[in-house]
Amino acid sequence: MSDINKEWDFIIEPKGSMFNLNLKEVWHYKDLLEMYIKRDIVTFYKQTLLGPLWFFIQPFFTTIVFMFVFGGLAGIPTDGIPQPLFYLSGICLWNYFSESLIKTSDTFYTNQAVFGKVYFPRLIVPLSVTISGLLKMLIQLFLFAGVYIYFLSKGASIEINRYAFLFPVLIFILAGLGLGFGIIISSMTTKYRDLKFLVAFAIQLWMYFTPVIYPLSVMEGNYKKYMWLIQANPLTAVLETFKYGFLGRGSFSWFALGYSVIFTFFILLLGTWIFNRVERSFMDVV
Amino acid sequence: MSDTAIKFENISKQYRLGTIGTGTLSHDLNRWWTINVRGKEDPYLKVGQVNDREAKSTSDYVWALQDIDLEVKQGEVLGIIGNNGAGKSTLLKILSRVTNPSTGRILAHGRIASLLEVGTGFHPELTGRENIYMNGSIMGMTKTEITSKFDEIVEFAGVEKYIDTPVKRYSSGMTVRLGFAIAAHMEPEILVVDEVLAVGDAEFQKKAIGKMQDVSNYQGRTVLFVSHNMGAIEQLCSRAISLDKGKINLSGTTNEVINHYLKNNSIVEGKIIDSLKIHNHQISIESITINQSPNNIIVINPHENRLTINIKGYLSEGKKMSLEIRFYDQLEHLQMLFSPGHLYENIKFFEKGQFEISETIVLPDSLTKNEFKLTIDVTRPNIEKLFSFRNSVKLICKGIQGYSGLEFPASNCGLLMLR
Numbered sequence A: 001m002s003d004i005n006k007e008w009d010f011i012i013e014p015k016g017s018m019f020n021l022n023l024k025e026v027w028h029y030k031d032l033l034e035m036y037i038k039r040d041i042v043t044f045y046k047q048t049l050l051g052p053l054w055f056f057i058q059p060f061f062t063t064i065v066f067m068f069v070f071g072g073l074a075g076i077p078t079d080g081i082p083q084p085l086f087y088l089s090g091i092c093l094w095n096y097f098s099e100s101l102i103k104t105s106d107t108f109y110t111n112q113a114v115f116g117k118v119y120f121p122r123l124i125v126p127l128s129v130t131i132s133g134l135l136k137m138l139i140q141l142f143l144f145a146g147v148y149i150y151f152l153s154k155g156a157s158i159e160i161n162r163y164a165f166l167f168p169v170l171i172f173i174l175a176g177l178g179l180g181f182g183i184i185i186s187s188m189t190t191k192y193r194d195l196k197f198l199v200a201f202a203i204q205l206w207m208y209f210t211p212v213i214y215p216l217s218v219m220e221g222n223y224k225k226y227m228w229l230i231q232a233n234p235l236t237a238v239l240e241t242f243k244y245g246f247l248g249r250g251s252f253s254w255f256a257l258g259y260s261v262i263f264t265f266f267i268l269l270l271g272t273w274i275f276n277r278v279e280r281s282f283m284d285v286v
Numbered sequence B: 001m002s003d004t005a006i007k008f009e010n011i012s013k014q015y016r017l018g019t020i021g022t023g024t025l026s027h028d029l030n031r032w033w034t035i036n037v038r039g040k041e042d043p044y045l046k047v048g049q050v051n052d053r054e055a056k057s058t059s060d061y062v063w064a065l066q067d068i069d070l071e072v073k074q075g076e077v078l079g080i081i082g083n084n085g086a087g088k089s090t091l092l093k094i095l096s097r098v099t100n101p102s103t104g105r106i107l108a109h110g111r112i113a114s115l116l117e118v119g120t121g122f123h124p125e126l127t128g129r130e131n132i133y134m135n136g137s138i139m140g141m142t143k144t145e146i147t148s149k150f151d152e153i154v155e156f157a158g159v160e161k162y163i164d165t166p167v168k169r170y171s172s173g174m175t176v177r178l179g180f181a182i183a184a185h186m187e188p189e190i191l192v193v194d195e196v197l198a199v200g201d202a203e204f205q206k207k208a209i210g211k212m213q214d215v216s217n218y219q220g221r222t223v224l225f226v227s228h229n230m231g232a233i234e235q236l237c238s239r240a241i242s243l244d245k246g247k248i249n250l251s252g253t254t255n256e257v258i259n260h261y262l263k264n265n266s267i268v269e270g271k272i273i274d275s276l277k278i279h280n281h282q283i284s285i286e287s288i289t290i291n292q293s294p295n296n297i298i299v300i301n302p303h304e305n306r307l308t309i310n311i312k313g314y315l316s317e318g319k320k321m322s323l324e325i326r327f328y329d330q331l332e333h334l335q336m337l338f339s340p341g342h343l344y345e346n347i348k349f350f351e352k353g354q355f356e357i358s359e360t361i362v363l364p365d366s367l368t369k370n371e372f373k374l375t376i377d378v379t380r381p382n383i384e385k386l387f388s389f390r391n392s393v394k395l396i397c398k399g400i401q402g403y404s405g406l407e408f409p410a411s412n413c414g415l416l417m418l419r
């Protein structure tokens, strides 16, 4: 018998290897990933009455409300950046992160019917959510660009500079954190279904610890005691760098950005590892 | 070629019944608060349940499969039979990587396409077309490969008209047909089919069996097939295993395994009504009797040749109904059919409310000494099945006697003694 060294196409075992993140397999299923992304976008279109217009309406009205409440009533300064630009940039970036997180944190429950019938690397689903969300954010940034050009033509003191080239890094951090935290939570929601509500609440609070509605400088000036909390937040550097690069205001530090990047890598690794553990046992629990 | 396609090594699967926690954080916190802080009893303990750690740890687990060792050769069609809960679906789920084994491992060659019990892994809001592409790429096909098979799949499933309709509008039969068509046309090296064909109509079953035969005979692919339909297993499979309580209790040629299974699974004494299966929810059944008896073992003595079936129930909507009774032999081969609806178009309309169906079958008076299993269906012939009693009755015919009281067993004489 020459069976001994026979090569098997796959081996099914109780536990996967500790360190194998299955990323090669995910790559193998890239066609499926593409289809999932398409599906996410198409179902979004079909579900809303206004279709693609909705992409713009949401940040547009949120910006107006923020201008009224935080800029007007509360009188929080915006670092000399025109208010619409300040809020719009914050909203687009923040919404991308929070929506990625909330949507991916539900992965196992919303896909339970499909996961129970067919095998494919489950990571495809949260990945597709993160990527389709990214497309949505990029579309929303057109609105930002429009408003940007308007203010430029009116002679507002905003200037784009070379730090704008860091934009891909910012996207990586937003996507990585949304996905990473999302899949960690999705693995926990298999045990606790009501964790979902807690997560939605926590995200709301989180926004106030991120310079979305206020610039970092305001915090630094008035609440020095809490600065560590805001600096520990890996999203702080993303918002500040974006505003610094595209609007020329705010603060930038390589150290803060580096910290965020490392933090993101860590969360992604941890998330993928936990997710791979859970995907193998999840179907038995429901 | 007798290359091994799949090798199961010592596969066991343990399920935990119920979750350890309550499943929600708020309940778990509440429980912790009530027990540890307020010092009261567990608020989520079910009435009558004993909170005994010892008793719990043993009864909370169930072995769905134990020490399965099995090799399947390439091109082989393996039938898997066994009672409900024997572990058939679990075995296929592990092979399909939907769930993990608890111990052991499986080694396999090639791609696997599987069609596991009800539901097919479709996305309900997507159309048939989109789902074909989605399912195809899940099985590891590229887009061009799927496109080249697309028309064949649609035609086989017979869903041309609905291909751009979301699958949530499909009937269960259509869904299964499409699911099977995709799995079978994707040219997987291993095709796994679990009981799903029971949902489709007879014609589709036939077509599906033919397709699986093609897949194995002409393409050298391996098929694992679970069914309660012994006829289908016999026709399709070269080898079979019978599972019982999570273990393989026999592995051998199809006939051997089927005979063994049937011998050990004859109808046990009980009430006919216990085998009731309702397919249409406008109906409820109160009683069924044969020759005035509700029991499922009926003896027909020589010189008797009448079977009077009487069914009483309630309809929440007027219906046309007719009886179909099939007589199977011990090997589940169909021997006789009683269907006045098909024969005389004798299909009565029953008003909403109480109803009573009564039919008398006059059996040939020269039947031999034989045993039949009866399946009783109430249908609108060729249109829908309303309810059924599957393998519900054991009919023991003492049979015609010869001039000196001689008996004629069916095994020697066939179904009838001719005059």
Ligand SMILES: Nc1ncnc2c1ncn2[C@@H]1O[C@H](COP(=O)(O)OP(=O)(O)O)[C@@H](O)[C@H]1O
Residues within 6 Å of the ligand: A283, A284, A285, A286, B015, B016, B017, B062, B063, B064, B082, B083, B084, B085, B086, B087, B088, B089, B090, B091
């Ligand atoms: N998710 C699950 N949780 C707990 N027990 C399960 C689960 N799935 C199946 N079982 C149990 O495992 C055993 C085998 O089930 P199954 O493989 O579905 O049998 P079959 O398909 O032969 O009818 C049964 O006792 C069933 O109750």
Ligand SMILES: [Mg+2]
Residues within 6 Å of the ligand: B085, B088, B089, B090, B117, B195
């Ligand atoms: Mg089953």
